[in-house]
Amino acid sequence: MFSLDINNEKTELAKTFVATLIELMKTDDKIIALDADLGSASGLEKIKKTNPDRFIDVGIAEANMTGIAAGLSAVGFIPFIHSFAPFVSRRNYDQLYMAGAYAHNTVNIFGSDPGFAVGPNGGTHTSFEDVALMREIPEAIVCDASDAVLLEWIVKTFAKLKGIHYVRANRKGVKNIYKKGSTFELGKANVLNEGKDILIVCAGQLVSDALDACKILADKNVSAQVIDMFCIKPLDAETLLKCAAGKKAVMSFENHSIVGGLGSAVAEVLAENAVGVKFKRIGVNDRFGEVGSQEYLQKTFGLTAQNLVEQALTLLGKN
Amino acid sequence: MTKEQLLDLKRLSAQIRLDILKMLLHMGYGHLGGSLSLVETMSVLYSKYLRYDPKNPRWTDRDMIVLSKGHAGAVLYAALANLGFFDKEILNSLNEGGTILPSHPDRLKTPGIDMTTGSLGQGTSLAAGIATGFKLNKTDQYVYLIVGDGELNEGQCWEAFQYIAAKKLNNCIVMIDINKKQLDGWTKDILNPFDIAKKMEAFGFFTVKANGADEESISMALDKCREIKDGAVCIALDTTKGQGVKYFENYASNHSVKFNNPEIIKAAEDAISELENYLKGDKKNV
Ligand SMILES: Cc1ncc(C[n+]2csc(CCOP(=O)(O)OP(=O)(O)O)c2C)c(N)n1
Numbered sequence: 001m002f003s004l005d006i007n008n009e010k011t012e013l014a015k016t017f018v019a020t021l022i023e024l025m026k027t028d029d030k031i032i033a034l035d036a037d038l039g040s041a042s043g044l045e046k047i048k049k050t051n052p053d054r055f056i057d058v059g060i061a062e063a064n065m066t067g068i069a070a071g072l073s074a075v076g077f078i079p080f081i082h083s084f085a086p087f088v089s090r091r092n093y094d095q096l097y098m099a100g101a102y103a104h105n106t107v108n109i110f111g112s113d114p115g116f117a118v119g120p121n122g123g124t125h126t127s128f129e130d131v132a133l134m135r136e137i138p139e140a141i142v143c144d145a146s147d148a149v150l151l152e153w154i155v156k157t158f159a160k161l162k163g164i165h166y167v168r169a170n171r172k173g174v175k176n177i178y179k180k181g182s183t184f185e186l187g188k189a190n191v192l193n194e195g196k197d198i199l200i201v202c203a204g205q206l207v208s209d210a211l212d213a214c215k216i217l218a219d220k221n222v223s224a225q226v227i228d229m230f231c232i233k234p235l236d237a238e239t240l241l242k243c244a245a246g247k248k249a250v251m252s253f254e255n256h257s258i259v260g261g262l263g264s265a266v267a268e269v270l271a272e273n274a275v276g277v278k279f280k281r282i283g284v285n286d287r288f289g290e291v292g293s294q295e296y297l298q299k300t301f302g303l304t305a306q307n308l309v310e311q312a313l314t315l316l317g318k319n
Numbered sequence: 320m321t322k323e324q325l326l327d328l329k330r331l332s333a334q335i336r337l338d339i340l341k342m343l344l345h346m347g348y349g350h351l352g353g354s355l356s357l358v359e360t361m362s363v364l365y366s367k368y369l370r371y372d373p374k375n376p377r378w379t380d381r382d383m384i385v386l387s388k389g390h391a392g393a394v395l396y397a398a399l400a401n402l403g404f405f406d407k408e409i410l411n412s413l414n415e416g417g418t419i420l421p422s423h424p425d426r427l428k429t430p431g432i433d434m435t436t437g438s439l440g441q442g443t444s445l446a447a448g449i450a451t452g453f454k455l456n457k458t459d460q461y462v463y464l465i466v467g468d469g470e471l472n473e474g475q476c477w478e479a480f481q482y483i484a485a486k487k488l489n490n491c492i493v494m495i496d497i498n499k500k501q502l503d504g505w506t507k508d509i510l511n512p513f514d515i516a517k518k519m520e521a522f523g524f525f526t527v528k529a530n531g532a533d534e535e536s537i538s539m540a541l542d543k544c545r546e547i548k549d550g551a552v553c554i555a556l557d558t559t560k561g562q563g564v565k566y567f568e569n570y571a572s573n574h575s576v577k578f579n580n581p582e583i584i585k586a587a588e589d590a591i592s593e594l595e596n597y598l599k600g601d602k603k604n605v
Contacts, residue, residue: 037502057503059472059510060439120414122421124437292416
């Protein structure tokens with residue numbers, strides 16, 4: 001069970017990731033962390049002090065790291081790998097697919113700074129397609145963490161499973177949403193509030209913005225419901241359909257391309273179940289990333305609460 | 320090289336170094352160490368070897384630079400601004416939303432940038448393709464491929480090197496910035512590269528070592544490489560991360576520096592005024 005604790009404070013999710021792994025390592029000597037020369041950026045290099053032989057910096061070689069992780073899992077280890085999201089999804093895709101998924105090895109992946117979280121690293125380091133790529137791998141589990149409590153739970157859950165498991169999250173500060181100690185269910189969406197006019201299906205860091213949008217919409221007499229679809233694959237069709245029923249419109253809101261990510265997954269469910277509701281995907285529309293502050297990028301790509309509100313009003317015919 | 324020429328090169332190096340420091344200090348952070356280690360290399364390449372036209376950056380007969388270690392974009396930008404590719408004021412827009420100067424070079428955004436890089440390793444194959452194209456076109460153009468020593472961790476570099484050597488692409492001059500550090504620390508601690516020059520020789524490259532802080536040494540190495548007509552060539556540049564500014568050479572985390580405390584800001588400001596004084600000074604006194 002989860003409950004909300006929205007307090008406008010932020011937690012750096014890389015810190016949460018590292019602390020969770022160190023905690024897991026206390027009771028499970030099979031957990032092992034790998035990084036590709038970003039151990040200081042992720043903080044994983046801390047493990048050098050706590051568990052010296054449970055951190056491997058393979059150097060700048062993400063494809064190699066993925067293969068090594070798969071090999072480690074073949075002899076009983078539980079590997080977690082990290083790099084910036086594009087370099088542990090796009091760059092190493094065939095290794096994830098073949099050495100990992102197809103051979104039924106285990107690779108747990110933390111892709112950091114997805115989408116606009118890239119900030120000054122710019123277009124070459126931007127991933128608006130990692131979720132789409134990961135969804136495509138048979139049996140893979142794909143998550144987008146909206147806050148620290150959820151990320152901790154996801155990492156602990158991944159550690160118990162065999163297969164390819166991907167979670168994306170901002171390394172830096174992200175607003176707290178859930179109360180400490182909350183538990184969740186893989187493949188089950190978190191329904192965050194009640195609302196009767198419009199359903200906003202969201203994941204990752206943008207969940208906070210969706211909740212902000214809800215408040216603005218309420219002032220305009222629009223009652224919006226938000227669900228945190230943190231597990232994009234497998235997608236919780238049941239909750240989605242239940243919440244969509246009776247709504248005037250459904251929207252997806254993602255820090256990702258509208259092709260192949262959360263919005264596509266939601267569209268597939270709505271279409272196949274003949275839910276004839278107005279529907280709009282808010283996300284990145286066939287564009288590359290670029291350089292700038294997170295705030296600038298969020299605005300540039302229309303991934304703000306304000307834009308969500310505008311789009312919702314348009315969809316409802318109130319603009 | 321005449322004394323006069325050497326002095327001109329050193330002045331350009333000082334100017335590029337100064338502009339990098341100013342640019343990154345203005346922004347408050349940035350990839351300082353790996354930009355500074357390439358200052359002398361850039362000033363030699365642009366002054367003596369590259370054929371280019373700042374008024375016509377896409378001139379088809381130009382030589383090209385592929386900065387495969389794209390995070391060092393600042394050194395290219397500083398060089399390009401000094402050579403007249405764009406206004407110097409633009410340097411302060413590094414990384415700002417809408418800028419033409421993103422942290423990693425983008426050939427669609429910046430006049431004078433020949434190739435888009437930033438995902439380490441990929442520039443090596445791009446340069447191999449460019450060199451192949453030059454050969455197919457029967458031109459005498461060169462592509463200068465600049466690779467980081469940490470970047471050599473990427474397997475793609477070695478795939479490209481095998482190709483460049485097998486195809487005898489003497490028109491792709493591989494320059495390795497051996498500053499002995501990568502992001503997480505010393506290259507020998509992260510993934511021991513052993514003797515990079517020897518490795519390149521074993522891969523079939525005619526390999527010359529040069530002091531990457533010395534314009535004359537870099538220039539001599541380039542002359543030697545350009546004499547080779549029937550095989551691959553490589554320059555192993557012995558450099559220092561943070562090169563040319565003692566404080567940053569000794570600063571442990573000098574990969575991406577945050578100018579967020581008085582000591583480090585002062586170190587940058589001191590280096591800036593030292594370089595400005597040098598550049599104001601009489602040539603003969605240098
Ligand atoms: C494929 C890829 N993985 C990781 C990174 C992140 N990264 C940027 S610079 C760097 C270290 C580069 O080391 P080196 O090539 O030695 O450059 P230098 O020390 O000269 O700056 C890393 C890991 C990246 N840009 N691309």
